[in-house]
Amino acid sequence: MYAELARARAELCAEGQAFELKNVEINGITVRSWKNAAANLRDFWLSTAGHGDATYLVYDDERWTYAESHEQVSRIARWLTDNGVKPGDRVAIAMRNYPEWLLSYWAIVSIGAVAVGVNAWWVPEELAYGFNDSAPVILICDRERLQRYNEIRNTCPTMTVVGVRCDDILTEDDVPWSVVLQSAADMPHVEIDTDTDACIFYTSGTTGRPKGAQLTHRGCTNNIMSSLFGNLSQIQALSSMEGKEFGTGGTQSVLLTTPLFHVTANNVIAHTNSMLGGKLVFMYKWDAGEALKLVEREQITALSGVPVMSRELLAHPDFESTDTSSLKSLGGGGAPVHPDLVEKIGSKAKVAPAQGFGMTETCGLATGAFGPYLQDRPGSVGPAMPVFEIRIVDTDDQDVPSGERGEVLLRSAQIISGYLNRPEATAETIVSGWLHTGDIGYLDEDDFLYIVDRAKDMVLRGGENIASGEVESVLYRYPGVTEAAVFSVPDEAMGEEVGVAIHLSEGATVSAEALREFSRGLLAAYKIPRYIWFLDEPLPRNASGKFLKKDLQARLQLDTAA
Structure with a gap:
């Protein structure tokens, strides 16, 4: 099985093939890149x-074809340009997973x-930090984000606000989405350097x-290209080995379950599905029962999110009575997909499990395991994509022997x-x-990567990285808190939850609920x-x-926590 995989990877990356590799120099460093990757996201879009009249975006009873989406993206792009947005300027998108998020993104x-x-x-204080750090000239936002922004609007006095699905609460200086779409469907022509910034995601x-x-x-x-290669190489190897097609042909229909402000939903799922001409189905918020209805109604072929979503889907009382026969892949990343x-x-969904490893810093996927390869090595996140070099090093940055643990280092054009x-x-x-x-x-x-721990002091809750230091x-x-040590607490549903050990100053009295209430005004709920x-x-x-912190994790019992 693994010899077939090595052969498939080599064939796909051979000279003249779709996944041919090349070396490029970025800031004086030679790194690997896909030769046939689009030069920029404009060319890609x-x-x-x-894909023309194929269905592209679905939200409730609203639908956009690729042709309709391209027309709206051109109108948004024209409005942005007519309102002074130049190459290199930043435009912020602050909203839940509405189709307007992705349409705005492609235009920008x-x-x-x-x-x-x-x-x-993010709560208002976090929004103020992000806007002052990134200095966007325009903010495109929905109702809830606009309400939060209004609390700190005076901190960004020159930023123009475009409101999506919230016309009734806009000020006279704000711009309704309908006005943006009145612009001409005339995509401005610009030249874009391949190594300039396309987007900024906060991590x-x-x-x-x-x-x-x-x-x-x-x-x-x-x-x-990496996202396509990961599954394709393993599918090709399995098909060759079994003498028949393995898998995932036909039109893709993907349920988007995680936020578009993360690389998993935006880069790995939305970008890749757009290339394949597939359908992207949006949810207002994650709900396993609603997801099952959408799987049946929209004939969803793949669902990728944080592992807890797959667990909730399989455990839902409606799972057995729902037609899930269209599903061909179920899995995700952002937290370990545990062997069970x-x-x-x-066994229960009778589809191919999938697991990937990547970071915001890798622009998406660095490794991936699919189907029987993940089932055979369920603790693994798969082999690295060919555009990645990978090293495992000790605390002195020296390579360790194969099989020994160390920090994972990656080098690629994807960094x-x-x-x-x-x-x-x-x-x-x-x-x-x-x-x-x-x-x-x-x-x-076989150069399959296993992630066993983190060197960084973070909590990984449901795919969200939480910096202990920030909390x-x-x-x-x-008042009264003199020592606070934040660390991860294992949790079956979310992977990890946030725990904290606190020592108070002499004579101080503080309740857990008072601390949580205080934090709600300064930190996002998760x-x-x-x-x-x-x-x-x-x-x-x-x-x-x-x-x-490891001593605290080992010593403190959940039943003694407040």
């Missing part, structure tokens, strides 16, 4: 016009501007505020150009082109600690003064 990147994907969970690091990762056009278009879930997807306004963080994370992922893993004898900095603002322990003694530290 324009190439999808050939098609005129060489930079799409800033705003985390829809949590180990300390402080989220960082704006700068995804380039080259990185994004390379990811489209891999088995359940194959971000850096972090916005953070040259020191960029230099620390990307060294000689090598991205320090902060993940601990190892490679087996701690908020808790320290509450970052607020679910488990809080108040310790009478100072928190344990090592010789350098750092909290011993």
Whole structure:
């Protein structure tokens, strides 16, 4: 099986083939790239016009064909250009997964501007930080995000607001979406350099505020090829081995379950499905019962989200009575797809399980495992895409032998150009082109990657990275809190939840609910600690003064948390 995979990968990447590789130089570093990747996202988007009258976007009873979507994207692009947006300017998108999110995105990147994907969970203070950091000239937002923005509007006095599905609460200076769509369907012509920024997505690091990762056009278009290659190479190997077609032919119909301000939904799913001429079905919010109805109604072929979504789908009481025969793949990323879930997807749903590993910093997928390959090695995230070099290193950045654990380093044309306004963080994370992922893993004898831990001090809750330092900095603002150590707590549904051990100043009294209520005004809801322990003694530290969080994780019991 693995010899067939190696053969399929080599054939697909051979000279003259669709997935031929080439070396390119970026900032003096030679990296691997897909030779046939589109030069930029404008060229890529324009190439999808050939899908014509095929259904592209579905939301409730609303539908857009590819032709209708291209017309609206051209109108949005023309309006942006007519209102002064130039290549390199930033335009923020702050809304839930409405079709207007994706239409706006294609328009922004098609005129060489930079799409800033705003985390829809952010509270007003977080929005103010993000807008001041990225300095967008225009904000495109929905009702809930506009209501939050109105609380800090005075911090961004020059930013023009475009309202989507919220005309009744717009000010006289704001622009209704209907006005944008009155512009001519005339896509402006611009030249876009492949190594300029296409979008900025915010990602949590180990300390402080989220960082704006700068995804380039080259990185994004390379990811489209990687996403296609990952499954195709494994399908081709299995088909060759079994002497028959394995799998996933026909028109794709994908249920979009995770936010478009993340690379999983936007880059891996939406970009790739657009290339294939598939249908993207949007949900107002995740609900397993509603998802099953959509699977049946829209003949969904693939559902990819965080693993808890697959669990909820399989466990839902309507699963057995719902026609899920159209499904061919179920899985995702953002958190480990545990071996028991891999088995359940194959046995109960009778479809191919899928798992990928990637980061905002890799513009999407770096590795992938599909079908029998994941079932055979359910703890793995698959082999690296051919455009990625991979190293496993010790704390001195020295390579470790195969099978030994160390930090995972990646190098590719898919790596971000850096972090916005953070040259020191960029230099620390990307060294000689090598991205320090902060993940601990190892490679087996067939170069399948296994992720076993994280070196970075983060909580991974339902696919959302939560920086411990960011949560701690908020808790320290509450009177009486003298020590706070945030760490992950295992959780069957979300993968991990936020836990915190707190030591108070002498004589102080603080309740868990008071801390949570205080945090709600400063942190998105998913970052607020679910488990809080108040310790009478100072928190344990090592010789350098750092909290011993692993000791706290091992020692504190859930039934003693507030």
